[in-house]
Amino acid sequence: GDRKGVRYLMPGIKVYYCPFVPMTDQDCLPTFMASLPLLRWIFVREVIGIVHAHQATSVLAHESLAYAAALGLKTVYTDHSLFGFDDVASLVLNRVLEASLSTVGAAICVSHVCRENLILRAALDPTMVHAIPNAVDxxxxxxxxxxxxxxxxxxxxxxxxxxxxxxxxxxxxxxxxxxxxxxxxxxxxxxxxxxxxxxxxxxxxxxxxxxxxxxxxxxxxxxxxxxxxxxxxxxxxxxxxxxxxxxxxxxxxxxxxxxxxxxxxxxxxxxxxxxxxxxxxxxxxxxxxxxxxxxxxxxxxxxxxxxxxxxxxxxxxxxxxxxxSWNSVAQRTARVYDAVMDAPRLGFLERLARYKSVGHGRGLAGYLTCLVAMMIHFCLLVLEWWQPRHLIDVVPDIRLTSSSQLDDDNANNPAATKHDGIISSLEGYSEIENKKRN
Structure with missing residues (x-):
């Protein structure tokens, strides 16, 4: 809809509503690096360590993976769909996905069939692709x-x-x-x-x-x-x-x-x-x-x-x-995150070498991917000069009060509610940020 800005969801989830206009099926048009300043600002401000993208047809997912790799962040990708190999749309999408995932740290699929499909489509190392099924509440x-x-x-x-x-x-x-x-x-x-x-x-x-x-x-x-x-x-x-x-x-x-x-x-x-x-x-x-x-x-x-x-x-x-159960899904995903964080970071030349291998090193796909990677790298250098990293306010970690503690507080003070407790916590962190700016 027309929602803008930042929203806080329980328990401690922050959602950024970016000003990207959806084209169809809630997917936006390619921004051709116009989204780079905003996403870089979010990554730096929130001290992001891992960028986890979903869905092969998501433009935001592909751009986020490319920007995160250029910023030296770890990346994880989850695939939910199956695509073929015998039509033009699937072939183009598979090539784009291969380029985006060439520097990814790990990939997650919701089934073993989906895992096999992704390995073939994106030419991935099978050891880095994990099958973690969905769950239900x-x-x-x-x-x-x-x-x-x-x-x-x-x-x-x-x-x-x-x-x-x-x-x-x-x-x-x-x-x-x-x-x-x-x-x-x-x-x-x-x-x-x-x-x-x-x-x-x-x-x-x-x-x-x-x-x-x-x-x-x-x-x-x-x-x-x-x-x-x-x-x-x-x-x-x-x-x-x-x-x-x-x-x-x-x-x-x-x-x-x-x-x-x-x-x-x-x-x-x-x-x-x-x-x-x-x-x-x-x-x-x-x-x-x-x-x-x-x-x-x-x-x-x-x-x-x-x-x-x-x-x-x-x-x-x-x-x-x-x-x-979603608890089991979360635990298995957390183990993937740990493995990704323990892996060494890729340097600029290492990333270029991987981008060049897109399309098995034949044709123009690898060279075009390298060209895009170098353009992103150049844009990041300009952004570092125009908006230095040290001038971006870093958001402090939010430690929300546990639900049991909130229940005790509400029992002692009937006028208080859980919502009030969350708002007061967020207001406190707003005061911290204002003090840092001053």
Whole structure:
């Protein structure tokens, strides 16, 4: 939106809203080093040691990695997507990524398939690429069997929550809805999400007169996703390409049985067939496996033991909670950071040698990358003269009061709140900065 400046988030996270105009999908146009003064100022002011960039299509990520390398900072890159090798867009992006990652300290991928894909695309040393999967906050995605029973009136609900775009396999969903609804009179669909493929879905539903059995929710805010998932028993993912898919974890954590296309790193997410059926990315195969999941749900219900059904939901939730946690992700990422910080820094000539190797040392790619690196180096020399490093105020470390201490303070002083405590802490640091300036 139009948010500007710096915002503080709990616990102690500082967010800089840079004045970059997004072009599409929240990605901005290349700035051609116009962003260098601002990013250098942030890196120096915040005493940054590691620059961690995400996403191959992010212009800000590529520019940050290049600037950080020129400033002598350590860099880490995380990839979340899979890209091919047989179209012009992917080939150009892969070459840019190879140039950006030629001086990176380590790379993280969200699955082993994603890791192999990145190693091939960016010509990276496999020993520096780590597979660290995503996770889910299981406390926010819990089963609610009472909601499902009361809302469904004995009917089985199949839930789909996704961006309604081609890459998410919505054309497959268009094909399976009439097949499944014809085979099972007691099955309904709940579709959450929005996108250009929504019209095709609505036309198919209208063509087969399924308006009473397919519910379109539109875009679902993330804090409402768990409530929507709790209404169903089966979750369907139709993606044509997927490196991990957190939506599968969220659905399984809510107790839903998952049916997904077997693409990318999906097979690594959940155990099959205990918690998920894997399908080929075709209408026939997907409809078959959705039918199997519905039959499985019918068998559970036919037992007549609601307590066992509820127990099964919570057992699935507990397995997800044990398998995936953000604490584990943070610990593994911290070990990557430690290894990167222990590695020696690359000198200017060493970086040029790596940039020259882009494209396996053949063609113009390596020389163009070296030229860009030298231009960045020259611009940094000008910035050091125009805005010397010692004139940039360094922000002191913020040590926020722990939540337990804040609770004790609030108990002693009912008028105080946690928000007030944070504001007072930040005001104190503002006073420190003002004194330094004076």
């Amino acid at each position: 299981a406390s926010k995605f819990t089963p609610n069997p009472l909601l499902g029973r009361n809302d469904n009136n004995g009917r089985i609900k199949v839930v789909v929550i996704s961006r309604l775009v081609y890459r998410k396999g919505i054309d497959l969903l268009v094909g399976i809805i009439p097949i499944v609804c014809k085979a099972f009179d007691h099955v309904d669909f709940i579709v959450g999400g929005d996108g250009p493929k929504r019209l095709a879905l609505e036309e198919q539903v209208e063509r087969h007169q399924l308006q009473e059995r397919v519910e379109f929710l539109g875009a679902v805010p993330h804090h409402e996703v768990a409530q929507v998932l709790a209404r169903g028993q089966v979750f369907v993912n139709c993606s044509l390409t997927e490196s991990f898919c957190i939506a599968l974890l969220e659905a399984a954590s809510c107790g839903l049985f998952v049916v997904s296309t077997n693409v990318g790193g999906v097979s690594e997410v959940l155990p099959s067939p205990q918690m998920m059926y894997l399908s080929e990315p075709t209408i026939e195969s997907l409809a078959l496996h959705v039918s199997r999941a519905i039959h499985r749900q019918e068998e559970i219900r036919s037992s007549g033991k609601k307590n066992e059904e509820t127990l099964l939901l919570w057992e699935t939730h507990k397995r997800i909670k044990c398998m995936y």
